[in-house]
Amino acid sequence: GNKLKRGFDKIKEWIVAVKLERNFTKEEIITLYLNRAPWGNVYGIRNASRTYFQKEPKDLKIEEAAVLIGMLKGFIYNPISYPKASVDRRNTVINQMVVCQQHFLTEAEADKLKAKPLVTNYKKIDEDVGIAPYFRTVLASQLREWCKTHENPKTGEPYNLYRDGLKIYTSIDSRMQQYAEEAVVQHMPVIQKKLDWIMKNNGDRMWKGHESTIEAAFKYTDRWKSMKEDKVSDEDIKKTFYKPVKMKVFAWNAKREKDTVMTPFDSIKYHKNILQTSFVAMDPKTGEVKCWVGGIDFKWFKFDHVTTRRQVGSTIKPLIYTLAVEDAGYTPSTEIPGGLVQYGKEMRTFSGGGGTMANCLAKSKNTASVRLTNMLGVKKVIEFAKQCGVQSTLPPYISLALGAAEVPMLEMLQAYSMFPNNSFNTKPVLLTRIEDKNQNILEQFTTETKQVISAASAHTMVELMQGVVQFGTARSLNSYNIPAPKAGKTGTTNDNADGWFIGYTPELIAGTWVGCEDPFIRIYSGTSGGNELALPKWGIFMSKVYADKKLGYGKVKEFAIPPNMRTEELSADTDWSSLFNKGDTTAIDEGNGTADDFFNTPEPPDKKPEEKIEIESKIPKTVDTGKLKKAVMPAKKPEDDKTKNPVKPKGNDY
Numbered sequence: 001g002n003k004l005k006r007g008f009d010k011i012k013e014w015i016v017a018v019k020l021e022r023n024f025t026k027e028e029i030i031t032l033y034l035n036r037a038p039w040g041n042v043y044g045i046r047n048a049s050r051t052y053f054q055k056e057p058k059d060l061k062i063e064e065a066a067v068l069i070g071m072l073k074g075f076i077y078n079p080i081s082y083p084k085a086s087v088d089r090r091n092t093v094i095n096q097m098v099v100c101q102q103h104f105l106t107e108a109e110a111d112k113l114k115a116k117p118l119v120t121n122y123k124k125i126d127e128d129v130g131i132a133p134y135f136r137t138v139l140a141s142q143l144r145e146w147c148k149t150h151e152n153p154k155t156g157e158p159y160n161l162y163r164d165g166l167k168i169y170t171s172i173d174s175r176m177q178q179y180a181e182e183a184v185v186q187h188m189p190v191i192q193k194k195l196d197w198i199m200k201n202n203g204d205r206m207w208k209g210h211e212s213t214i215e216a217a218f219k220y221t222d223r224w225k226s227m228k229e230d231k232v233s234d235e236d237i238k239k240t241f242y243k244p245v246k247m248k249v250f251a252w253n254a255k256r257e258k259d260t261v262m263t264p265f266d267s268i269k270y271h272k273n274i275l276q277t278s279f280v281a282m283d284p285k286t287g288e289v290k291c292w293v294g295g296i297d298f299k300w301f302k303f304d305h306v307t308t309r310r311q312v313g314s315t316i317k318p319l320i321y322t323l324a325v326e327d328a329g330y331t332p333s334t335e336i337p338g339g340l341v342q343y344g345k346e347m348r349t350f351s352g353g354g355g356t357m358a359n360c361l362a363k364s365k366n367t368a369s370v371r372l373t374n375m376l377g378v379k380k381v382i383e384f385a386k387q388c389g390v391q392s393t394l395p396p397y398i399s400l401a402l403g404a405a406e407v408p409m410l411e412m413l414q415a416y417s418m419f420p421n422n423s424f425n426t427k428p429v430l431l432t433r434i435e436d437k438n439q440n441i442l443e444q445f446t447t448e449t450k451q452v453i454s455a456a457s458a459h460t461m462v463e464l465m466q467g468v469v470q471f472g473t474a475r476s477l478n479s480y481n482i483p484a485p486k487a488g489k490t491g492t493t494n495d496n497a498d499g500w501f502i503g504y505t506p507e508l509i510a511g512t513w514v515g516c517e518d519p520f521i522r523i524y525s526g527t528s529g530g531n532e533l534a535l536p537k538w539g540i541f542m543s544k545v546y547a548d549k550k551l552g553y554g555k556v557k558e559f560a561i562p563p564n565m566r567t568e569e570l571s572a573d574t575d576w577s578s579l580f581n582k583g584d585t586t587a588i589d590e591g592n593g594t595a596d597d598f599f600n601t602p603e604p605p606d607k608k609p610e611e612k613i614e615i616e617s618k619i620p621k622t623v624d625t626g627k628l629k630k631a632v633m634p635a636k637k638p639e640d641d642k643t644k645n646p647v648k649p650k651g652n653d654y
Contacts (some may be wrong), residue, residue, distance in 0.1 A: 016078030030439070036165060039071055040074065040078060043162055052079065054121045062105075067095040067120070075324060079120050087118050101165045132177050133616070134294025134304045139170060139430060143603045146434070150442065153526040156174055157283075166438030169430050171288035176545060180279050180291035181615035183540035187254040188296050189613060191533060193539055195523050197262050199273050207269070210520055212266050223264060229651065241265045250274060250300040252613060257300075272444050272517055278305035278409050279508035279537055280428075281545075284417040287426040287447050289410075290508070291541075293485045297616055303517070306409045309392055310513060313403035313491030313530065314364045315500045316385075316472075318465060320401060321361055323384045324372045326457040332464055336368040338584045343370055344398050355583020361464050362472030364490065373401035386451050388425055389414030403491060413511050420504040421467065422560040423458035424449050431450070447642070455562040462487050464513075471580040474501065480539035482546055483554055497522040499533025506556040508545070512537045 020029055039048035045068065049057045053064050060068070070077050070089030079086035091114045097104040106115070132137070147159040156181040159166060199206070218224050218241055228235045241264040249267055262270070278292040294304035324330040338353030350366035360368030373381055381393070381401075382394045390412070394405045410428045419425040427448040434442045465487035468474045473490045488503025497519040502511035514533040516522065527533060546554050 007597075014151070015165065020369060032165075037072055039068065051124065052120050052122050053430050054123060062097075063090060063094070063116050064119075066090045066097075066113075066488055067118070069093050071222060079118055080122050081505075083118050083424075090118070120556075131174055132172055132292055133431070135170075135172060135177075135289075135292035135296035136307065137302075138292075138294075138304060138307065139168070142430065143168065143434075146443075151190075165435070166442075167435040169432045169434070171282075171290065171432055172292065173290045173551070175548060175551060176281060177291040177293075178615065179541050179544035179548075180293050181640050182544065183537040184277055184279060184293055184296060184542055185613050185615050187536045188275060188277055188514075190536075191523075191527075192252060193525060194272065195275055195516075195521075198526075199521075201272070206521060206524075206576055206611060210518070214265060214272070215270075217268050221264070221268075250567065252296060254613060256297055256613075256616065273521060274301075275302065275514055275516055275535075276303075276305050276452070277511070277512065277514045277537070278308075279415060279512040280306055280409050281541065281542070282413055282417075282428055282511045283506055283507070284419075284421040284426055284504060285424075285449075287414075287429040287449070288432070289311070289428050289430055294652060305513065309406035309408050310498050310515060311403055311493040311519075312407050313493040313498055313500055313501050314407055315412060315489050315491035315511075315530075316400065316403045316405060316407075317361060317364065318461060319385055319388060319390075320369055320372050320376070320381055321357065321464065322418075322453060322457060322461050323376055323381060323610050325451045327380075328376065330357055330372075332356060332460065332467075332579050336360050336365075336371055338365075338367050341367050341370050341376055342398075353584025356579050358464055358467050358576070359578040359581065359583035361489075362467040362470075364473050365583070369401040370398060373398060373501075385415065388418065388618070389427065399437075403493060409511050409513060413509055416502050416504065416509060416511070418452050418508055419458055419462050420506055420559065421449070421458075422562075423451050423453050423455045425452045454563055455560070459559065459562055459565055465489060467576065467580040468505060469503070471577070474503070474535055476531055477503070477535060477539050480543045482539065482542045484542075484546060484556075485558055486542075489560075490530035492533070493519075495522050495524040496527055496529055496533065498529040499527075501530050501535040501538050505537055505553075506559050507553050508542070511539055511542060 024032070024632055034045040036043065037045070039045075039051070042048050042051050045057050048062055048068050048071075049055050052061060052068065057065075067079055067086060067090045070086060070093050071079070073089060076082055077086050077089040094105065096111050098107055098110045143161050143166075147161050150159050151157065152159045152164055206629075215238075218238065223240065224237055227240070244261050244263050246259065246261050247264075247267060248257045249260055249262070249270055250256060273294070276295050277293065278295070279291065280289060281291045282289045292306060294306045296633075297414030334357045336354045336357060338355070340347045340349055342348075348370075350370070352363055352365040352367060354360065354365065354367055354371075354432040355363070357368070359365075378396055378398060378400055382396065385394060385405075388403075390407055392405065392407045392411060394400055394407075397404070414425060418424060426647050429445055429447060431445045433444045436442055466485065468489055469477050469486045474488055477486060477488070482505070484505040484507070486503060486505055488501060491502075492498065498513060498515040500511070501515050502509070504510070512534045514537075523533070545551055
């Protein structure tokens with residue numbers, strides 16, 4: 001039976017060989033083979049060359065290329081595990097280059113090459129480096145799911161993401177990705193200094209009652225997993241977390257790390273005190289995501305904050321205002337009273353008072369947001385948010401008016417896309433198409449868009465949100481050189497646990513968030529919230545994008561204006577400056593705040609970073625000697641966020 005099967009297999013191989021030779025040249029056949037062949041757990045000649053010699057294939061020496069070709073015979077010729085066998089096999093390959101028909105080498109040249117010692121520069125492919133590592137991780141997950149549901153017609157099995165030669169085309173723009181990472185590197189060390197100063201003075205008090213958070217993270221560390229495999233008891237493993245050891249920890253310096261001595265317990269606490277961020281920009285018309293930053297450093301912090309849910313603060317307010325414009329007929333000049341307002345079962349007074357609708361959004365007045373939500377109904381606000389692309393579960397309470405909802409970045413960007421896209425809502429797109437190895441298109445991903453409001457309402461909201469930049473909580477954005485009209489909204493949650501800014505130009509929309517992994521760690525005072533925590537990254541990024549003429553942004557000079565609104569009295573002749581400044585007070589809402597619960601903190605030191613810090617992909621990689629342990633933060637499970645109970649804040653600021 002086996003002989004018969006082998007006979008059929010040989011016939012199949014012969015048929016395949018004939019077809020290959022009829023359709024491809026020998027160079028094309030060897031290219032196809034080398035691009036798919038396995039070198040251990042590494043697939044493709046380029047990856048093998050990079051792994052074993054840290055070179056591109058074209059830069060390999062003859063003796064190095066012979067080592068790789070020799071490995072194709074089997075794992076026993078791996079130069080790292082079996083150096084002697086690898087040298088013997090390498091020399092066999094070199095001999096073949098002498099006796100083959102083409103005589104690539106003379107015997108003298110071959111003898112000289114065979115006399116050389118085996119020299120490799122082995123280093124596993126580092127998934128932490130390269131462009132957009134957070135994006136690549138999310139993309140790989142999506143592609144694996146795609147492969148499960150798409151069959152390779154030649155094998156009759158689902159496509160293999162790593163072996164079938166698929167060509168994946170994404171929406172990411174490499175230059176814009178670089179600018180986003182540069183913006184993070186320029187801004188985050190500055191704001192981190194503020195948190196460091198607060199933690200130095202009041203860190204112990206802030207951490208009081210939260211120590212269990214650190215112990216809960218023990219089980220996700222490599223230390224715990226390794227010792228469990230060695231059958232060490234939980235109690236004995238825990239003891240090791242309180243013994244000081246030499247280790248490397250993350251730092252905002254040129255190497256993004258520093259050597260130190262601390263307990264593993266303290267290292268987890270140290271890394272939890274590091275501010276994290278997310279940043280995404282997309283085309284509001286096509287939905288194509290142009291850049292994606294899920295954290296401050298993928299090597300140290302694997303958890304992607306683009307996909308996690310965080311309280312959105314006042315970035316929810318434009319959705320509430322839009323509904324009031326669309327369904328209740330509100331205009332920028334509509335007066336919204338201040339004073340006492342129904343807040344659930346009680347009457348509350350929020351700082352900032354009332355004013356025109358334009359003034360209330362520009363100054364992010366909580367009273368107005370609560371009044372509008374009461375008038376519209378919480379249920380209707382939730383329904384409208386879902387129409388706009390917010391699929392997360394929103395709390396059915398009045399606290400929704402102040403941003404108590406936990407929503408991921410992409411859902412917020414989709415909701416905001418209706419403003420620069422003239423009333424049309426656009427779903428974010430990560431993939432543009434997938435091709436097989438022969439350039440046949442397997443799937444083309446199209447833009448999903450729908451109209452959710454009228455063009456007039458969209459333009460009214462653009463005018464209102466331009467006022468946020470010109471007169472309100474985001475006016476510091478005017479200090480950045482961005483030669484395009486700008487609109488957006490800041491957002492801050494209780495005690496600055498979360499800082500947001502989502503803004504747009506006629507051609508591009510971007511959002512950014514800043515906060516610690518655990519919301520109880522925050523810059524509780526001495527900051528202007530989302531305006532200081534998040535907005536600067538947006539300004540830096542857009543400045544770089546619009547300065548890069550090759551990207552082609554800056555051609556659209558104004559937001560789309562519906563024809564009828566060019567002649568309407570309110571739109572054409574309104575004194576917008578007067579509307580935006582017409583309110584009970586010029587003070588901006590500062591939320592409930594609980595800074596009085598803490599000691600007074602001196603002013604932080606100079607904000608400027610001490611040294612130039614490169615983006616992650618440009619940091620020189622050092623060889624790991626194994627002498628120091630790397631205290632990598634345990635990856636936080638996405639489901640941890642999904643199971644959290646929504647926090648009902650006493651109030652949010654802007």
